[in-house]
Amino acid sequence: MAKHETPLLDQLETGPWPSFVSDIKREAESRAKNENGIDYQIPQDACEDLLGVLELSYKHGRTHWKHGGIVGVFGYGGGVIGRYCDQPEQFPGVAHFHTLRVAQPAGKFYTTKYLKELCDLWELRGSGITNMHGSTGDIIFLGTTTQQLEEIFYEMTHKHDQDLGGSGSNLRTPADCIGQARCEYACYDTQALCHDLTLEYQDELHRPAFPYKFKFKFDGCPNCCVASIARSDMSFIGTWRDNIKIDQEAVKAYIGGEFPPNAGAHMDGNWGPFDIQKEVIDLCPTKCMWMEDGQLKIDDKECTRCMHCINVMPRALRIGDDRGCSILVGAKAPILDGAQMATMLVPFMKVEEPYDEIKELIENIWDWWMEEGKNRERLGELIKRQGFQKLLEVTGLDPDPRMIQEPRSNPYIFWKEDEVPGGFKRDINEFRKFHQR
Amino acid sequence: MAFISSGYNPDKPMGDRITDIGPRDFEEFYPPIIAKNKGQWLYHEYIEAGVFYHAAESGDKVFTVRAGGCRLMSVSHIREICDIADKYCGGHLRFTTRNNIEFMTDSLEKAQALKADLESRKQPGGSFKFPVGGTGAGITNIVHTQGWIHCHTPATDASGPVKATLDVLFDEFKSMRLPAHLRVSLACCLNMCGAVHCSDIAILGYHRKPPMLDHEYLDKMCEIPLAIAACPTAAIKPSKIEVDGTKVNSVVVNEERCMFCGNCYTMCPSMPLADDVGDGIVLMAGGKVSNRISAPKFSKVVVAFIPNEPPRWPKTTETIKKMVDAYAKGANKYERLGDWAERIGWERFFEVCDLEFTHHLIDDFRDPAYYTWRQTSQFKF
Numbered sequence: 001m002a003k004h005e006t007p008l009l010d011q012l013e014t015g016p017w018p019s020f021v022s023d024i025k026r027e028a029e030s031r032a033k034n035e036n037g038i039d040y041q042i043p044q045d046a047c048e049d050l051l052g053v054l055e056l057s058y059k060h061g062r063t064h065w066k067h068g069g070i071v072g073v074f075g076y077g078g079g080v081i082g083r084y085c086d087q088p089e090q091f092p093g094v095a096h097f098h099t100l101r102v103a104q105p106a107g108k109f110y111t112t113k114y115l116k117e118l119c120d121l122w123e124l125r126g127s128g129i130t131n132m133h134g135s136t137g138d139i140i141f142l143g144t145t146t147q148q149l150e151e152i153f154y155e156m157t158h159k160h161d162q163d164l165g166g167s168g169s170n171l172r173t174p175a176d177c178i179g180q181a182r183c184e185y186a187c188y189d190t191q192a193l194c195h196d197l198t199l200e201y202q203d204e205l206h207r208p209a210f211p212y213k214f215k216f217k218f219d220g221c222p223n224c225c226v227a228s229i230a231r232s233d234m235s236f237i238g239t240w241r242d243n244i245k246i247d248q249e250a251v252k253a254y255i256g257g258e259f260p261p262n263a264g265a266h267m268d269g270n271w272g273p274f275d276i277q278k279e280v281i282d283l284c285p286t287k288c289m290w291m292e293d294g295q296l297k298i299d300d301k302e303c304t305r306c307m308h309c310i311n312v313m314p315r316a317l318r319i320g321d322d323r324g325c326s327i328l329v330g331a332k333a334p335i336l337d338g339a340q341m342a343t344m345l346v347p348f349m350k351v352e353e354p355y356d357e358i359k360e361l362i363e364n365i366w367d368w369w370m371e372e373g374k375n376r377e378r379l380g381e382l383i384k385r386q387g388f389q390k391l392l393e394v395t396g397l398d399p400d401p402r403m404i405q406e407p408r409s410n411p412y413i414f415w416k417e418d419e420v421p422g423g424f425k426r427d428i429n430e431f432r433k434f435h436q437r
Numbered sequence: 438m439a440f441i442s443s444g445y446n447p448d449k450p451m452g453d454r455i456t457d458i459g460p461r462d463f464e465e466f467y468p469p470i471i472a473k474n475k476g477q478w479l480y481h482e483y484i485e486a487g488v489f490y491h492a493a494e495s496g497d498k499v500f501t502v503r504a505g506g507c508r509l510m511s512v513s514h515i516r517e518i519c520d521i522a523d524k525y526c527g528g529h530l531r532f533t534t535r536n537n538i539e540f541m542t543d544s545l546e547k548a549q550a551l552k553a554d555l556e557s558r559k560q561p562g563g564s565f566k567f568p569v570g571g572t573g574a575g576i577t578n579i580v581h582t583q584g585w586i587h588c589h590t591p592a593t594d595a596s597g598p599v600k601a602t603l604d605v606l607f608d609e610f611k612s613m614r615l616p617a618h619l620r621v622s623l624a625c626c627l628n629m630c631g632a633v634h635c636s637d638i639a640i641l642g643y644h645r646k647p648p649m650l651d652h653e654y655l656d657k658m659c660e661i662p663l664a665i666a667a668c669p670t671a672a673i674k675p676s677k678i679e680v681d682g683t684k685v686n687s688v689v690v691n692e693e694r695c696m697f698c699g700n701c702y703t704m705c706p707s708m709p710l711a712d713d714v715g716d717g718i719v720l721m722a723g724g725k726v727s728n729r730i731s732a733p734k735f736s737k738v739v740v741a742f743i744p745n746e747p748p749r750w751p752k753t754t755e756t757i758k759k760m761v762d763a764y765a766k767g768a769n770k771y772e773r774l775g776d777w778a779e780r781i782g783w784e785r786f787f788e789v790c791d792l793e794f795t796h797h798l799i800d801d802f803r804d805p806a807y808y809t810w811r812q813t814s815q816f817k818f
Contacts, residue, residue, distance in 0.1 A: 008747055008748040009597075009748060011748040011749060012597055012600050012601070012748050012749070013560070013561070013562030013564065014562045014563060014564065015564060015600070015601075015604030015607075016564060016565055016568060016604060016607045017505065017564060017565070017568065017600055017603035017604045017607060017610075018505065018506065018507050018560065018564050018565060018566055018567070018568065018600075019507075019560055019562060019564040019600060020507040020509040020596045020600060021600075022560035022561055022562055022564060023507060023509070023510065023511050023513075023514050023560070024509075024511060025561075026511060026513050026514070026560075027511035027512065027513050027514075030511075030513050039438055039439055039441060040438055041438060041440070041441060044438075047511075050586070054585055054586055054594075057585035057594065058585070058594070058597070058747040058748055060713060061712075061713030061714070061716060061745050061747065062585075062711040062712065062713055062716070063584075063585045063588060063589060063590075063591050063711060064585070065585075065587060065588060065589045066589055066706065067589050067706040068589065074450040074451070074454075075450075075451075075454070075456060076456070083587060083589070097587070099587065103459055103460035104460055105460045105461045105462070105463045105466055106460070106463040107463050107466075107531065108531050108532040108533070108534075109463060109466040109467055109468070109471070109529065109530075109531040110466050110529070110530055110531065110532075111465070111466050111528050111529055112519035112520075112522045112523050112528040112529070112530065113528060114461065114466070115515055115518075115519050115530075116516060116519050119512035119515050119516055119519075120512075122512055123512050124441070128511055128512040128513070129509065129510075129511055129512075130509075130510050130511070130512065130515065131508045131509060131510070131583075132506065132508060132510045132515065132532055132536065132538075133508070133532060133536065134508075135580065135582060135630050135631045135632065136630075137534075142509075142586075142587055143587070147440075150443075150445050150447065150450070151441075151442070151443040151445055152443070153445075154443040154444055154445035155443040155444075157454075157455035157456070157458060158443070158444060158453075158455060160461075161458060161461060162458075162460070162461055163456075163457065163458045163459050163460065165460075173460075175534070177534065178531075178533075180475050180476040180478070181463075181467065181471050181475050182471055182475075182478060182491055182499065182501075182541075183478060183481075183491075184478040184479055184480055184481065184491070186476075189475075189476070191463045195459075195460070195462065195463055198459050198460060199459045202456075202457035202458075202459055203457065205459075206456070206457060222727070222728035222729070223727050223728070223729060224726045224727050224728060224733070225534060226534050227534070227632065227635065227726040229726055229728075229733050230632060230634065230635035230724075230726045230733060231632035231635075237728075259482075260482065260483075262573070262574070262771075263480070263481050263482045263483055263489070263573075264482050264483035264484070264489075264573070264613075265483055265572065265573030265574050265613055265618075266573065266574045266613060266614075266770065267483060267485075267573070267613055268486065268574075268575075268612040268613045268614035269574065269613070269614040269615070269616075269770070270614075271770050279770065279771065283730055283771060285730055285731070305728075306728050306729050306730055307727075307728065307729050308729050308730050308771070311729060312771075314480040314481060314482075315479070315480040315482075318479075333624075333628070333629035333630075333632045333633075333634050334627060334629060334634055335627060335628050335629065335669075335698060335700065336669040336698070336700065337669060337803070338802065338803065338805055339634040339635075339735055341635075341733055341734075341735070375666065376667070
């Protein structure tokens, strides 16, 4: 018998998509039965109370969680988000229900051995409810008491060689796409770079010293599966600067219908036979492809590497060999001053260990942002406020038309004195000798 | 319950403390076939929705079965995932950015057996535990935020509307028949920790009433200057308010200026916004993050408000379905929803999606608004 009636939530237990309600009930039942004789370190009925408080929100149309208090582990300013229920008498099992962010491994590959260890830890010392994964990428442990925070952190670091992730005005846990681990499009090793920078900047990740949050995300190619261009302060997008490699035999196989276009990703639609002219050549945004004597030709100099032709014919076209990444900066969701897409800052940089060039760029940007950024001002907003020119100045980069969509349409250039011959100091009396008042 | 020590000594917190070790090294988690072929993959191909393989230069093929997962997951559920991975995948698995679970094997036979096993597992109410799909020109898992399960500022729930929407869109998760892939995302307030602002379809929780002011407690619970500074429209001013005969320090809110963002509430718990009828859903459409063919773009607001209708948000899911159906019918192969809307024109988009165009949808927020108005004589009747 469930502790709380949940008639509204129960209606989410039907339909084909997995039901989170059924899953929480499963965990509630497992804790109630406790077949393994676990000495639960937070209330055994936490999951039942979680369902109870959620049902109340479904009834009221409002959340019943209060603000986070200041809780955390000693020496860190992030990784734990305090959470308290605003109906603690009714739902004592979730009265204190803090979140921990657990830094996920790059690429989100796991062994079952490791995941089971985490499950055991979280079952003993928390609610047993997680997010796999949170929006930024961390494993999220959802719900424990203040007393358990240090215990969990101790056990995690001592037994599982595992650290917490970022929250607050910190570097947030960096995240990457699957990259070269299992993708032929990846132009650099996203996991290696993500992991290296995560370790390099552990201090920035755990101890808030920034004006606001800061995110790194790593996409292996311009398909941007991890959405770095939309949601990271620094977005590293794999690219190449030589030629797309063409296997003309495979092109013929696509034309002849032996290989399915777009790797078969349209196989359930009724799209008719593949038409290379219509589906590839005409859709190329720069029109740099054509057929000549049965061969596919690409004027690579005009290619902007949008990935469309490669996506459509992955067995015939491959990314180039002179690979690296583009670095774009300043993306953010709408709060406060509207959404911003990341802006191209470095059109091409090689991605090679120990990544010194990348780190120098990061640190130059941070120095500027930490000096000039206002409280809760994201990098993208600072760039808007102080100007792209200022960004060039602090990073020491040379201007490049690849950084812009188009040149400015106003002539209001803030010329600097040293850019104008003779400077700004002039003699009005000398001027008046030739120009009457 | 008896307290079980981890070994941590509260009297000497720095005693044998380990810090700043970061996440585990990704290399220890690679399945052998991934470790062997990393960086040497040649191509990939879908076998059916949710099942695909990658071929490597070595001649190896890795077969992946992708199953949808609720991002909210119990340890019992994770252990079941682990048992499946132990049985078919040598104890390895991975998660995708969009909360799917990927099981990798080295043969098609194993992948097919794995798929059959995954699809045979049901929850007590009949829902699939591990629906296989979410690939190619279809709809994959909806990424989302916490909502009413664990957040203090949401204007809607997250897991509930996502479950309801994916039940309605389930056929598109199970197939690859759309013109291109279509990404749906949900953020339960406009802080968007889910960054839904570049999705083909975004479900966004929104408040519509200015904060209430708990004057008696405000100065005791909040740093008033921080609350004032948090407001992006400078709608909050300091004020002395009389409460039960005594003057207290508090704030006033210029309600006409409030954009209902909740930033003040994030800074000051004495300024709650949540309201059962004020809160609800905004639908946005036409965003993308990929650079394929066209540049990445933001989603646009296409429905200003739909009330919260727990537990199944029928008006929200029905409106989303209408958009998906109109897109499926009208778009060209490879054309993303936003590209389609731009090609046919937004005036036509509202018509074919059967959506009402209201004044709320015309941007009036600061400078960028101007660039969204029409500065040409070209339009469609």
